[in-house]
Amino acid sequence: MKLVKAKKYLGQHFLNNNNMAEKITNFLSYNNYQHLLEIGPGMGILTKHILNKDIDFHLIEIDSESVLYLNEKFPDLKKNIIEGDFLKFDLVNHFKNKVAIIGNFPYNISSQILFRVWENHDKVNEVVGMFQKEVADRVLSLKGRKRGILSVLIQAFFDIEHCLDLEPNYFSPPPKVQSTVIKITRNNRVSLECSKKLFKQIVKSAYNQRRKTLRNALKSYNLETRPIIEPLLQLRAEQLSVDDFIKITQNAEKA
Ligand code: SAH
Numbered sequence: 001m002k003l004v005k006a007k008k009y010l011g012q013h014f015l016n017n018n019n020m021a022e023k024i025t026n027f028l029s030y031n032n033y034q035h036l037l038e039i040g041p042g043m044g045i046l047t048k049h050i051l052n053k054d055i056d057f058h059l060i061e062i063d064s065e066s067v068l069y070l071n072e073k074f075p076d077l078k079k080n081i082i083e084g085d086f087l088k089f090d091l092v093n094h095f096k097n098k099v100a101i102i103g104n105f106p107y108n109i110s111s112q113i114l115f116r117v118w119e120n121h122d123k124v125n126e127v128v129g130m131f132q133k134e135v136a137d138r139v140l141s142l143k144g145r146k147r148g149i150l151s152v153l154i155q156a157f158f159d160i161e162h163c164l165d166l167e168p169n170y171f172s173p174p175p176k177v178q179s180t181v182i183k184i185t186r187n188n189r190v191s192l193e194c195s196k197k198l199f200k201q202i203v204k205s206a207y208n209q210r211r212k213t214l215r216n217a218l219k220s221y222n223l224e225t226r227p228i229i230e231p232l233l234q235l236r237a238e239q240l241s242v243d244d245f246i247k248i249t250q251n252a253e254k255a
Contacts, residue, residue, distance in 0.1 A: 011106030039103035136180035
């Protein structure tokens with residue numbers, strides 16, 4: 001079979017080590033979900049280690065050259081190979097039950113993949129994904145300067161575990177950055193107990209002005225007259241926990 005030529009604009013860095021590929025797929029728990037979706041299977045180095053598992057397995061790949069390759073290599077999966085852009089894919093309607101996601105993700109869209117996981121927290125129960133190390137560190141970070149919007153959003157509904165770090169030479173062509181596999185598991189928070197949309201807006205406003213105290217960063221939300229959150233308003237975004245942001249959002253709803 002003719003190998004797929006790596007295309008930079010699609011973030012194609014193919015894993016070149018089969019043992020490592022197997023190790024990564026072994027982080028899947030096959031627990032609490034009925035469907036599994038691989039994003040960006042490329043030439044299927046992860047795919048082949050999942051193929052024989054007892055799970056409803058689907059692939060989504062944007063590159064038509066890769067799709068041709070996959071159809072030929074995995075004829076049994078053919079009806080589950082979707083040619084398309086994950087960011088435009090209707091996850092909720094495509095899968096009836098809970099789903100897990102795996103992938104050596106294209107780094108140019110990895111944050112957007114995580115935003116979609118956040119949006120679909122009711123549907124997605126697990127993610128095992130390869131990220132640029134910096135993004136993984138941010139999602140893992142519980143405190144301090146590495147924390148960002150995505151850390152708070154994802155941590156609100158998921159537990160995050162570090163799985164593996166990979167040097168660039170595990171990929172062809174090698175990326176310019178270090179890579180990290182993390183595992184994201186749905187936690188037991190049923191709901192935020194405040195508007196999810198407003199929560200996201202407030203987290204964004206706070207982090208977009210991260211040097212300011214929340215009193216200043218969140219001025220437009222009319223929070224200042226509420227003594228219960230007064231101590232929080234003296235802090236900066238990166239000092240707040242998920243629960244602190246929930247408290248602020250609940251107050252903004254009442255304001
Ligand atoms: N899993 C393979 C390939 C990883 S490279 C391996 O480990 O070797 C990232 C893959 O994501 C590429 O195959 C690329 O074509 C695909 N991709 C890029 N953008 C995508 C998108 N928006 N939706 C689905 N797949 C995408």
